[in-house]
Amino acid sequence: MELTVVQQDALIELLNIGFGRAAASLSQLTGHRVLLEVPSVTIHAVGDVAVSLEAVIQHDVASVHQIFSGPVAGDALLLLDQSGASMLKELLTNEPALPLAFDASAREVITEVGNILLNACLGTFGNILHVQVTFSVPRLSLESVGAILESLRVHRESVRYALVIHAGFKLRDAEVRGYLVIVLSVASLDRLLREVEGWERNNR
Amino acid sequence: MNETEPRPDVFLATAARLWFEDMADRGIVVTDDALVIRAWNAWLVVHTGIAAVAAIGRPLFAVCPDIPARGLDVHYRRALDGEVRVLAHRFHRFLIPVIRSAVSGAAHEMLQTARIAPLSVDGRIVGTITIVEDVTERVVSERELRSQILVAERARAIAEDASQLKDDFLATLSHEIRTPLNAVMGWSRILRNKVDVKSRDHALDVIERNAAAQLRLVEDLLDMARVISGKLRLDVKAVDIRPLVQAAVDVVEPSAAAKHITIDISAGPDRRVVNADPDRLQQAIWNVMSNAVKFTPNGGRIDVRVTTKNRIVEVKVTDSGQGISPEFMPYLFDRFRQADGSPSRRHGGLGLGLALARQIMELHGGSISARSEGPDKGSEFCVRLPEADLLGQVALSPRSSANASTLVGIAVLLVDDSDDSREMLGIALQAYGADVTAVASTETSMEMLLGGNMPDVIVSDIGMPGSDGYELIRRVRALPLPATQLPAIAVTAYADAEHRLEALGAGYQMHMPKPVDPAIVAEAIKTLVTAARSAPKS
Numbered sequence A: 001m002e003l004t005v006v007q008q009d010a011l012i013e014l015l016n017i018g019f020g021r022a023a024a025s026l027s028q029l030t031g032h033r034v035l036l037e038v039p040s041v042t043i044h045a046v047g048d049v050a051v052s053l054e055a056v057i058q059h060d061v062a063s064v065h066q067i068f069s070g071p072v073a074g075d076a077l078l079l080l081d082q083s084g085a086s087m088l089k090e091l092l093t094n095e096p097a098l099p100l101a102f103d104a105s106a107r108e109v110i111t112e113v114g115n116i117l118l119n120a121c122l123g124t125f126g127n128i129l130h131v132q133v134t135f136s137v138p139r140l141s142l143e144s145v146g147a148i149l150e151s152l153r154v155h156r157e158s159v160r161y162a163l164v165i166h167a168g169f170k171l172r173d174a175e176v177r178g179y180l181v182i183v184l185s186v187a188s189l190d191r192l193l194r195e196v197e198g199w200e201r202n203n204r
Numbered sequence B: 001m002n003e004t005e006p007r008p009d010v011f012l013a014t015a016a017r018l019w020f021e022d023m024a025d026r027g028i029v030v031t032d033d034a035l036v037i038r039a040w041n042a043w044l045v046v047h048t049g050i051a052a053v054a055a056i057g058r059p060l061f062a063v064c065p066d067i068p069a070r071g072l073d074v075h076y077r078r079a080l081d082g083e084v085r086v087l088a089h090r091f092h093r094f095l096i097p098v099i100r101s102a103v104s105g106a107a108h109e110m111l112q113t114a115r116i117a118p119l120s121v122d123g124r125i126v127g128t129i130t131i132v133e134d135v136t137e138r139v140v141s142e143r144e145l146r147s148q149i150l151v152a153e154r155a156r157a158i159a160e161d162a163s164q165l166k167d168d169f170l171a172t173l174s175h176e177i178r179t180p181l182n183a184v185m186g187w188s189r190i191l192r193n194k195v196d197v198k199s200r201d202h203a204l205d206v207i208e209r210n211a212a213a214q215l216r217l218v219e220d221l222l223d224m225a226r227v228i229s230g231k232l233r234l235d236v237k238a239v240d241i242r243p244l245v246q247a248a249v250d251v252v253e254p255s256a257a258a259k260h261i262t263i264d265i266s267a268g269p270d271r272r273v274v275n276a277d278p279d280r281l282q283q284a285i286w287n288v289m290s291n292a293v294k295f296t297p298n299g300g301r302i303d304v305r306v307t308t309k310n311r312i313v314e315v316k317v318t319d320s321g322q323g324i325s326p327e328f329m330p331y332l333f334d335r336f337r338q339a340d341g342s343p344s345r346r347h348g349g350l351g352l353g354l355a356l357a358r359q360i361m362e363l364h365g366g367s368i369s370a371r372s373e374g375p376d377k378g379s380e381f382c383v384r385l386p387e388a389d390l391l392g393q394v395a396l397s398p399r400s401s402a403n404a405s406t407l408v409g410i411a412v413l414l415v416d417d418s419d420d421s422r423e424m425l426g427i428a429l430q431a432y433g434a435d436v437t438a439v440a441s442t443e444t445s446m447e448m449l450l451g452g453n454m455p456d457v458i459v460s461d462i463g464m465p466g467s468d469g470y471e472l473i474r475r476v477r478a479l480p481l482p483a484t485q486l487p488a489i490a491v492t493a494y495a496d497a498e499h500r501l502e503a504l505g506a507g508y509q510m511h512m513p514k515p516v517d518p519a520i521v522a523e524a525i526k527t528l529v530t531a532a533r534s535a536p537k538s
Helices: A005-030 A046-054 A082-093 A104-129 A145-153 A186-203 B008-023 B042-048 B073-080 B136-193 B197-228 B241-258 B278-295 B353-363 B419-431 B442-450 B469-477 B497-506 B518-534
Strands: A034-045 A061-069 A074-081 A139-143 A160-171 A174-185 B027-032 B037-040 B085-087 B099-101 B107-109 B112-121 B124-134 B237-240 B262-266 B273-276 B301-309 B312-319 B367-372 B379-386 B411-415 B435-439 B457-460 B488-492 B510-513
Touching: A005 A034, A005 A082, A005 A104, A005 A160, A005 A186, A034 A046, A046 A145, A046 A160, A046 A174, A061 A082, A061 A104, A061 A145, A074 A082, A074 A104, A074 A145, A082 A104, A082 A160, A082 A174, A104 A139, A104 A174, A104 A186, A104 B085, A104 B136, A139 A145, A160 A186, A174 A186, B027 B042, B073 B085, B073 B112, B073 B124, B136 B197, B197 B353, B237 B241, B237 B278, B241 B262, B241 B273, B241 B278, B241 B301, B241 B312, B273 B278, B273 B379, B278 B301, B278 B312, B278 B353, B278 B379, B353 B367, B353 B379, B411 B419, B411 B442, B419 B435, B419 B518, B435 B442, B442 B469, B457 B469, B457 B518, B469 B488, B469 B497, B488 B497, B488 B518, B497 B510, B510 B518
Parallel strands: B262 B301, B411 B435, B411 B457, B457 B488, B488 B510
Antiparallel strands: A034 A160, A061 A074, A061 A139, A074 A174, A160 A174, B027 B037, B027 B124, B085 B112, B099 B107, B112 B124, B237 B273, B301 B312, B312 B379, B367 B379
16 A cells, blocks of 8 residues: 555645644743654555664664544554654753653653644644544653554554654754654545545645 | 442442542542533642642632643643643643642742543543642652763763873883884894994994983883882982082983073072972972973073072973963873874873972972963973971082092091991091091080180081980080081981981081991082081171
């Protein structure tokens, strides 16, 4: 399954609107100008996500995981490699980070950043689908990419797909790259993509 | 199943209620979809002082007006739209204001992280739940940990720097040791093959010069090792610093001449007496001098000034060399430290000279300091020592130049109860031309002096039966002029510093430990008598 050019462009445009709002919240929180960019969106079978992400993130990652439920249900994750997470925390709080395992304050900051981003992303999808989704409390974990994605596969029988959204945080002359992974059932994904195409037609 | 046994969810509901009301270690507030408070747990009652009956049934923002005042109400509106919100203390500090009293008694605001989530029943949002956690202690311990890590990292950086310095030093050391060896071995081989006189003399010159350089290097190293292990012992006596400065200058003179560097010494006509180990003091001054020569370019100039200010004797060495950069200044007197440690550096040496000079000066109770206006502006080194308290002391040059006519025309009164000692020194001093009167006791000496038989100098033993050498000199100093100014030397087996000070305090100008070298005694007599004769009679 692959995204068409039209679908990809429309998704990027939609996500950039949502992330614009998230960036504004982050700027307000931190007192620094924060920019969020979505350079690309790809789609993978859940089983293939680890392989494609392990090419860009070698070490353990900090992941913020929220489960969403409602007419459209699935998992939403923000993945940052640990140095990226520490750097983001330092940039946002102006204070040196310890290794994340020892720094609960840094984990909280990353959790809130992930919460804001995932809410923005899923809120955008909810709006376009005209459905209300509810969220679980975000959980932060420090694991390898493989272990995190493996946990998404267990106990789910239906074939699921993942939208992988590359996101770049730009603040204070630095850039931190992160990845949003939105895991959906085939039915949910189909519905989302149809709505996205409709939005695209109505806005052209 | 027993009819009376409660259903499992009753257990759960009871447990949840107990936890909520009594056991939860965080604040829990539940509202309906109009944000009116429906539940307010015991933790909140304890920490906010607001009773559950006073909170329940009232709007959340009326009970906690701080939430809308700080713009945090948006999170509740989002929760009613189905979003979960987490609020990190780092961004928001707290959600519900609580003033804590710490053990120290100081009141401060509780730091909190909070979660705000929608409550939904059958897919419909009916309210919110907020959980507030006190993270104050955790934040304090994280801050502590962070600062400890910083301290540890700083310490590690310093240790790594020191270890790097040692590595650099070893590299420099092996280079500095090889360089003279290379010349020695090379010229030795040439000697083996060539036999003509001219090249043989040159070869021997080179070998000797390089061997001497090697020796200097090894001595510096050994001295530094002694300083580090606290084994460098000083043999302190009262010395005139001027000849030591001259001797140090003499050592560097050939290398200065090779670079056409002019060295100008001004030390004044007066003795500048300090308590010092003359060899070590000369070594310190020599190190400063050789540093000046090393860093002064061809045709440069070095001024050496010896002055006394406020009872401090100061040797100031000013050069027109490359100066010292402000960055290097704090490390100037550190061991192994060189401004340019690179392999391509222009100057040789181990980087020990100034460190040794500083250690030596500090062991003497003196100091060394440097000043420079910056690169290419020259530098100024200043060695300082307190002036010796005991007046009338005289310096000895380390090597004697006494000969058969040194003591001609000088009358010596030699006092020693030991026949062998008296005889040995008497004969020796006569050999230098002295007119020696040798007696065995203080009594005999005093009789002679009181009889008007006045020598030019007294040389006396200290440990004598009856009236000892201290007694003798006290009685001499109590006589009318000119005996009060009669030069006197104590020659004694009591060699330690304490006895030396006692002898000087009793009235001797000089103290020489046995066994003595008669040549040195002769030289000392000559110096003292010459000084006494040229001194104005008061």
